[in-house]
Amino acid sequence: MTNLPRSLSQNPRVLRLARILLGASSLALFLLLWEGLVRWQDYPPYILPGPGDVWARFLAAAADGSLARHASITLVEVLGGLVLGVSVATLLGYLLAKSPLLDQLVSPYIVALQAFPVVALAPLLVIWIEDSLIRTMIVAALVLFFPVLVNIIAGLRSVEPELVAMMRSLQATRWQMFIKLEAPFALPVLLAGLKIGATLAVIGAVIGEFVGADRGLGFLINLAQGLLDTPLMFVALFTLAAIALGLYGLVSLLERHLLAWKRAV
Amino acid sequence: MLLTLEHVSKSFGDPADPLHALQDISFQMRRGEFVCLVGPSGSGKSTLLRLIAGLLRPSSGQILLGDEPIRGPNPRVGIVFQASNLMPWRTVLDNVALPLELRGESKARRYEIARAQIALVALNGFEHHYPHQLSGGMQQRAAIARTLVQNPELMLLDEPFGALDALTREYLNQELLRIHRAENVTILMVTHAIHEAVWLADRVLVLSQRPGVLKADIPIPLPRPRTEALFTDSRYLTLVKQVRAHIDRPTVAGLSSKMP
Ligand SMILES: Nc1ncnc2c1ncn2[C@@H]1O[C@H](COP(=O)(O)OP(=O)(O)OP(=O)(O)O)[C@@H](O)[C@H]1O
């Protein structure tokens, strides 16, 4: 049999190229509109800098090392907050999903706290915690805590009772039940929670830095605002977005890897 | 005797207003026996199997495995559920090896045993497939292999082929008889199908409508190995009729009382 030539639109390499071209052209369009707006309205750079101004400021901040210094502080805070928030949420989520008594005792507070503006706690933490790095991690952890907790509880509650009975019939220990059944079963929901958590952690870290810090990208935004260095504010904003996107991408990669079985055909 | 039930009763729910699922069930099973359990829907067949598997405790009476009362799940008893209950994120090989993994066997050892059981249920070549890549019948065969891997003395099957089409069912029943012969395992199987029960079993137990009591214990003295030739055999047909006579017709009242 001869190989039929596949139609161009089905070729995976053509498809990937098309996707890259699409992404690149939408970015180009965005920059063009931005530049056009600045020229048309003739904004001064301290009101709205053009892409060129921001790029130049980025190169300067990258060259003198200040951007890397602030970005790495924020990254540490984000990662610390993520690890702290997700591990406490996992632990509490497991206990709540397992113990009806604890659930009845604690759940009303969780529901109430979900509506609570956690970010408003940040100034209070300034009084309580001196170290700004640790304080910012805690703010980040607080911001992502409830959405992630809710996801984890939902994931663990969705475990099929028949699979639990099967595991019990094999005399699985509590730990085996968790690590071999509940964790993998809840994994898709947990990863979805982690994606939300990763972006929320960035927001939390910025808030933490806003209320009192002398380092980090949130601090840099405040600083640049005081100096009317608007291009630097944009540089910091884009770097924050890059961190959030990078983390989101990492979790997506992890997801692709861990849930690869779903794609087996 | 491998299995002894003495005056076993089970009720669910509020003790003030209990739902009696099973009442005063007593019977015994010899080693190597193949027993089928039939009865109308809601008569407590699954409940009885879960009691023997140690997943539920009887409300009264006792269940002995050999001379030992059953206090909980036990490696000597394996259960196959109506749904295959395979873990979708595990390959067939890892699903079948699960009982050994939980027992802490080394990877090499558990794969060796699992591969042998996979071959026994004729799934070789599918070791690295995921459950969603298998047909329903293949999934059930994997579930049976997973139970066999534990090397149980008593294997409980709860309508294992209930969701499959008639031809696949017939084929898998033949496979089950082959495994019963090859592994010399004792089998207690729940089924809705009377002709299937008679064809497979040494004895057929009949449960009544709720509360389930043991209505009949009918020996099936048909020679083994059983073949399709039996389907037209007059002794077989008489036995099917005999079992059918003991089964409560599902009444509208009986069915609606099952509704919560
Ligand atoms: N965990 C439980 N809690 C309360 N009631 C239960 C429970 N398990 C079973 N029952 C009740 O016990 C009765 C017997 O149920 P069981 O599942 O054993 O019936 P069955 O014979 O297997 O029926 P089917 O043929 O439909 O599978 C039913 O009325 C059912 O509602």
Ligand SMILES: [Mg+2]
């Ligand atoms: Mg049942």
